[in-house]
Amino acid sequence: MSHFVQDSAAPGRGDAALSIEDLTVEFRTPEGTLRAVDGVSYEVGRGEVLGVVGESGSGKSVTAMSVLGLLPMPPARVRSGRIMFEGEDLLRVGRRRLREIRGGRIAMVFQDPMTALNPVFRVGDQLGEAIRKHNPDFSRSDARRRAIDLLEMVGIPFPAQRYRQYPHQYSGGMRQRVMIAMAIANKPSVLIADEPTTALDVTIQAQVLDVLKLAKEETGAATILISHDLGLIAEMADRVAVMYAGRLVESAAVRDLFAQPRHPYTQGLIKSVPSLSAEIQALTPIEGQPPDLMHPPSGCRFHPRCALRQGRSVCATDQPPFEQIATGRWSACHFHEEMTGVDGGVREREVDNAGSGGGGVT
Amino acid sequence: MTIDTPPTLEDGQAPPATVSRTGSRSKMRQFRRNFGAMFGLTVIVVVCLMALFAPWVAPYDPTAQVLLNRNRPPFWMDGGTFDHVLGTDQLGRDLFSRIVYGARISLFVGIATVLIQTSIGVTVGLIAGYRRGWVDTLFMRIADVWLAIPFLVLAIAVAVILGPGVMNTVLVLGLVGWVTYARVVRAEVLTVRERDYVLAARSIGTPALRIVRQHIVPNVMASVLVVGTLQISRMIIAEASLSFLGLGVQPPNPAWGSMISEGRDRLGQQWWLATMPGLALMLTTLGINLLGDSMRDILDPKLGPKEGGA
Amino acid sequence: MSDVTAKRPWTLARVTASPGLRFAIQRVGYGVLVMLAVSVVVFLLTFLTGDPAALILPPEATPAQVEAFRVQRGFDRPILVQYWDFLSGALTLDFGRSLMQGEDAMQMVLARLAPSLKLAMVSLFASLVIAIPLGLLAAMKRGTWIDQVSRILALIGQCTPNFYLGIVLILVFAVQLRLLPATGSPTARGLVLPAITLGLYAAAETMRLLRSSLLEVFGEDYVRTARAKGLSERVTILKHAMKNAAIPVVTVMGLQLNTMMGRAVVTETVFTYPGMGMLAFRAIANRDFIVVQAFVIVMAMVVVTLNLIVDLLYSRLDPRIQLSGR
Numbered sequence: 001m002s003h004f005v006q007d008s009a010a011p012g013r014g015d016a017a018l019s020i021e022d023l024t025v026e027f028r029t030p031e032g033t034l035r036a037v038d039g040v041s042y043e044v045g046r047g048e049v050l051g052v053v054g055e056s057g058s059g060k061s062v063t064a065m066s067v068l069g070l071l072p073m074p075p076a077r078v079r080s081g082r083i084m085f086e087g088e089d090l091l092r093v094g095r096r097r098l099r100e101i102r103g104g105r106i107a108m109v110f111q112d113p114m115t116a117l118n119p120v121f122r123v124g125d126q127l128g129e130a131i132r133k134h135n136p137d138f139s140r141s142d143a144r145r146r147a148i149d150l151l152e153m154v155g156i157p158f159p160a161q162r163y164r165q166y167p168h169q170y171s172g173g174m175r176q177r178v179m180i181a182m183a184i185a186n187k188p189s190v191l192i193a194d195e196p197t198t199a200l201d202v203t204i205q206a207q208v209l210d211v212l213k214l215a216k217e218e219t220g221a222a223t224i225l226i227s228h229d230l231g232l233i234a235e236m237a238d239r240v241a242v243m244y245a246g247r248l249v250e251s252a253a254v255r256d257l258f259a260q261p262r263h264p265y266t267q268g269l270i271k272s273v274p275s276l277s278a279e280i281q282a283l284t285p286i287e288g289q290p291p292d293l294m295h296p297p298s299g300c301r302f303h304p305r306c307a308l309r310q311g312r313s314v315c316a317t318d319q320p321p322f323e324q325i326a327t328g329r330w331s332a333c334h335f336h337e338e339m340t341g342v343d344g345g346v347r348e349r350e351v352d353n354a355g356s357g358g359g360g361v362t
Numbered sequence: 363m364t365i366d367t368p369p370t371l372e373d374g375q376a377p378p379a380t381v382s383r384t385g386s387r388s389k390m391r392q393f394r395r396n397f398g399a400m401f402g403l404t405v406i407v408v409v410c411l412m413a414l415f416a417p418w419v420a421p422y423d424p425t426a427q428v429l430l431n432r433n434r435p436p437f438w439m440d441g442g443t444f445d446h447v448l449g450t451d452q453l454g455r456d457l458f459s460r461i462v463y464g465a466r467i468s469l470f471v472g473i474a475t476v477l478i479q480t481s482i483g484v485t486v487g488l489i490a491g492y493r494r495g496w497v498d499t500l501f502m503r504i505a506d507v508w509l510a511i512p513f514l515v516l517a518i519a520v521a522v523i524l525g526p527g528v529m530n531t532v533l534v535l536g537l538v539g540w541v542t543y544a545r546v547v548r549a550e551v552l553t554v555r556e557r558d559y560v561l562a563a564r565s566i567g568t569p570a571l572r573i574v575r576q577h578i579v580p581n582v583m584a585s586v587l588v589v590g591t592l593q594i595s596r597m598i599i600a601e602a603s604l605s606f607l608g609l610g611v612q613p614p615n616p617a618w619g620s621m622i623s624e625g626r627d628r629l630g631q632q633w634w635l636a637t638m639p640g641l642a643l644m645l646t647t648l649g650i651n652l653l654g655d656s657m658r659d660i661l662d663p664k665l666g667p668k669e670g671g672a
Numbered sequence: 673m674s675d676v677t678a679k680r681p682w683t684l685a686r687v688t689a690s691p692g693l694r695f696a697i698q699r700v701g702y703g704v705l706v707m708l709a710v711s712v713v714v715f716l717l718t719f720l721t722g723d724p725a726a727l728i729l730p731p732e733a734t735p736a737q738v739e740a741f742r743v744q745r746g747f748d749r750p751i752l753v754q755y756w757d758f759l760s761g762a763l764t765l766d767f768g769r770s771l772m773q774g775e776d777a778m779q780m781v782l783a784r785l786a787p788s789l790k791l792a793m794v795s796l797f798a799s800l801v802i803a804i805p806l807g808l809l810a811a812m813k814r815g816t817w818i819d820q821v822s823r824i825l826a827l828i829g830q831c832t833p834n835f836y837l838g839i840v841l842i843l844v845f846a847v848q849l850r851l852l853p854a855t856g857s858p859t860a861r862g863l864v865l866p867a868i869t870l871g872l873y874a875a876a877e878t879m880r881l882l883r884s885s886l887l888e889v890f891g892e893d894y895v896r897t898a899r900a901k902g903l904s905e906r907v908t909i910l911k912h913a914m915k916n917a918a919i920p921v922v923t924v925m926g927l928q929l930n931t932m933m934g935r936a937v938v939t940e941t942v943f944t945y946p947g948m949g950m951l952a953f954r955a956i957a958n959r960d961f962i963v964v965q966a967f968v969i970v971m972a973m974v975v976v977t978l979n980l981i982v983d984l985l986y987s988r989l990d991p992r993i994q995l996s997g998r
Contacts, residue, residue, distance in 0.1 A: 103902035514934030
């Protein structure tokens with residue numbers, strides 16, 4: 001990739017395709033209010049792929065859903081923040097304008113292709129509907145032709161016949177291809193893919209990933225790729241933002257992040273998945289339970305599970321600021337400078353943790 | 363990245379042989395907060411007490427004809443007295459007393475009918491769901507056919523043939539409505555029998571009857587309870603319909619349906635004669651439905667309003 | 673594709689090619705099965721007390737008269753022979769003559785079929801006209817007073833016995849206000865009260881079902897997909913959500929038609945509406961079993977036919993159904 005890597009994951013550069021600024025989203029539940037996203041800011045530049053990583057419940061999907069206003073409200077409520085797109089704040093534009101943007105300028109691919117298509121309409125009609133909605137001058141046959149082209153592009157064999165079939169006649173991988181086709185149908189400038197391969201069989205994942213790459217190249221869209229799969233992120237993303245318990249904890253260019261994580265959570269994540277290199281190492285799951293967002297830990301939300309903390313009280317009392325620590329690198333850790341050695345200096349301190357059960361990423 | 367663990371006993375969502383009790387305290391709170399459920403419960407308790415203690419609640423013998431006291435209006439109308447709170451009918455019988463005794467018949471028919479339906483339906487559902495195969499197919503086909511027969515019509519015909527009366531009404535209605543239970547129970551059994559603890563019990567050779575009794579019956583009871591409750595109100599209405607047509611409970615026994623039928627001829631003059639027992643009937647079925655709906659929400663959200671069909 | 677149908681060897685389905693046609697044939701075969709079952713039940717009905725002759729003849733008939741009647745009617749023959757007679761009669765729509773009027777029983781029933789169908793269809797239509805907007809509104813305004821009020825109305829509607837509702841309507845609109853006739857007839861004015869009486873329960877049931885079905889569908893991923901495409905709320909709800917939510921509603925409509933035909937007997941009686949329910953009620957009162965038999969068979973045929981239509985409608989709504997049978 002030849003393009004310039006964005007300098008920041010935080011507010012304010014102005015040349016981003018989409019920027020999320022200080023977004024806070026809450027959910028009202030019978031048991032109380034739950035803050036799913038807490039002051040998150042990130043942006044994605046034109047042609048860039050931003051990977052957003054985190055465990056389930058870290059708020060990465062909720063952030064993405066609020067971009068298109070797709071969160072169910074109630075129970076969800078956006079407390080604060082801005083989502084800037086082409087000079088407009090998507091949280092404040094009118095419904096009509098938002099509908100023009102949805103599926104037109106910004107499109108989304110969802111996690112579960114088995115349920116994302118309407119079972120009672122023909123696949124082609126659902127695709128054609130997306131095309132005609134944003135191209136009112138298209139005739140029915142124009143839309144049909146375009147839909148068949150799109151099906152062919154995402155690798156559906158016999159697209160003309162497949163056009164007339166219903167979702168239940170498609171496999172999971174094919175349905176996700178259709179969802180990608182639907183997303184790129186109107187050449188969006190931002191593409192959000194929320195766990196696009198998670199629900200798929202491993203053998204199908206690679207194929208769908210190729211389609212996603214193709215889609216990105218075809219449209220040149222700024223892409224937000226949400227996943228808990230670090231392998232996928234390493235392969236696709238230019239830059240990575242790591243989320244934990246509703247907050248951003250680290251952001252860096254993909255190579256820097258994997259080579260030298262500057263937040264203990266990121267490091268834990270990297271260690272808990274099979275190594276990307278051929279070298280075989282023991283996997284180290286992150287100790288402890290994922291946080292309960294109803295009653296989040298005080299201070300740094302990662303502190304109860306942190307291997308770097310070593311009992312220091314500041315971690316439990318003060319929330320670490322998400323600050324720039326080097327060119328293009330951001331971290332929210334009081335002691336990030338302790339992690340400057342390659343592959344982290346934390347390893348020696350972690351002896352006690354080896355072999356203990358705990359939550360990995362999956 | 364996920365590691366497949368072989369299923370273990372601890373793996374199942376529900377502990378063996380119990381209905382899931384997770385969060386039962388918050389469910390109770392939810393129930394108490396639910397006005398409809400409380401209203402329904404109150405109505406049912408009142409009607410049940412009325413039925414049980416009818417001789418003490420009712421101020422008069424419901425069949426005693428006092429010809430001097432004929433056609434009295436309710437107390438709030440001109441000429442009405444508190445001696446006869448809801449007035450009297452054309453034979454001088456106290457309307458309130460008749461309604462109190464009528465509750466006995468309605469509740470008896472409703473409950474007895476549902477007991478018959480439940481025993482047939484649950485048995486069929488258990489066998490069909492547990493045995494599966496051709497037994498299942500046969501039973502479910504019979505159930506399908508059963509549903510397509512216009513049964514109120516048959517019930518009417520049978521009532522004529524066997525002669526009207528409470529027992530025949532119970533028998534006819536009891537034999538009709540088992541299909542709903544059979545379907546609900548079967549669907550439940552089909553999922554329960556694949557749970558790990560049932561598979562474990564089968565693999566160590568536990569006899570089928572014991573598995574059904576220990577593991578499956580407790581799991582389907584919640585659904586049966588919900589369906590049964592809602593069905594009681596339907597059966598009360600069915601009995602009232604038969605009595606209204608003169609094919610159910612026979613005079614002088616005070617059934618709500620026959621009271622409405624008698625009062626119907628005097629709508630223009632004594633409208634309350636038909637309206638009051640009708641209100642009693644509506645209030646009772648409303649109470650049962652409110653309670654049943656809340657029970658469904660609490661015990662078995664997945665049962666939904668589809669009554670287990672399709 | 674045939675793995676499900678293959679488990680049902682009795683269906684004719686496998687012979688044909690088109691899945692739609694196969695489904696239709698399967699459903700028709702099933703209808704025939706239902707009719708056979710009904711014919712057995714109807715036939716056995718008169719044997720419930722052991723002796724149809726004693727049942728049909730007035731109690732004061734002498735034993736010699738009963739015996740003569742039994743021979744004349746063929747009740748002395750083996751039961752299977754009698755059933756065969758009955759079935760072949762039923763196939764040619766010949767049940768014999770009414771014991772009371774002496775007319776052809778089937779002709780009597782069929783003459784009343786049209787008014788009854790008219791009442792049932794008007795009621796069904798009325799129930800849908802009430803239930804669809806209310807259910808939609810309640811689901812969209814979930815938790816608001818509109819939702820609460822329509823749910824309470826629906827609950828009351830479901831708890832009101834139709835004969836009682838009929839009486840109250842007569843009391844208010846015919847006796848007090850003198851707006852509408854107290855007696856039902858297959859005319860516009862004469863249909864209003866009976867149709868409301870018969871349709872209210874179905875309206876209440878459909879409304880509640882549509883509401884909960886819609887609420888379930890609103891949470892589905894494909895509704896979110898529709899919104900993500902930029903479709904308006906109107907298209908999202910009326911097209912994408914509604915078609916899915918209609919599937920369980922149509923299923924229940926099949927069952928509703930059945931109970932509705934049963935309730936029609938009561939409703940027709942209340943309004944002395946000149947339909948076959950009223951005829952059947954009179955026939956039952958007169959112990960005219962030939963007419964009752966003809967009525968039950970016709971009624972079952974109507975129910976089976978209507979169910980067949982519902983099934984075909986259902987398969988139009990849900991493309992998955994053709995593969996899985998039911």
